[in-house]
Amino acid sequence: MLRSPIPGGRRSQRIATKKRANLVIDRGGGQKMFPCLIVDRSQEAFRLRGNFSLRRGQIVELIADDPEDSVRCEVIWVGRAGSRQEGQAGVQTVGK
Numbered sequence: 001m002l003r004s005p006i007p008g009g010r011r012s013q014r015i016a017t018k019k020r021a022n023l024v025i026d027r028g029g030g031q032k033m034f035p036c037l038i039v040d041r042s043q044e045a046f047r048l049r050g051n052f053s054l055r056r057g058q059i060v061e062l063i064a065d066d067p068e069d070s071v072r073c074e075v076i077w078v079g080r081a082g083s084r085q086e087g088q089a090g091v092q093t094v095g096k
Contacts, residue, residue, distance in 0.1 A: 021036055060073050
C-alpha cells in the first residue's frame with residue numbers, strides 16, 4: 001500500500017493500480033461514457049486519469065471491467081490545468 005496525498009491535506013492508505021474503466025457522466029439529459037484509468041484507490045475512493053470535464057460535487061458512475069461492478073461516485077476534487085494532477089479526478093463512492 002502507498003500513502004498518497006489527497007488535495008486539501010488529507011492522507012489515506014492508497015493501493016496503486018492501472019485498471020481500465022469507464023466513467024458515465026450525465027450531460028444535458030443524456031449520458032456520455034468516457035474511458036479512464038484507475039490510477040489508485042482506497043477502500044471508498046478512486047483517483048482517475050482521463051479526458052473528461054468534471055466538477056466537484058458531481059455524481060458519476062464508474063464501471064470497471066465487469067459492468068455488474070459499477071459504483072456511483074461523487075467527484076471530490078479535480079486536477080487544475082498546469083498542475084501535477086491535470087487530467088485527473090478524485091471520486092468517492094456514494095453507494096450502489
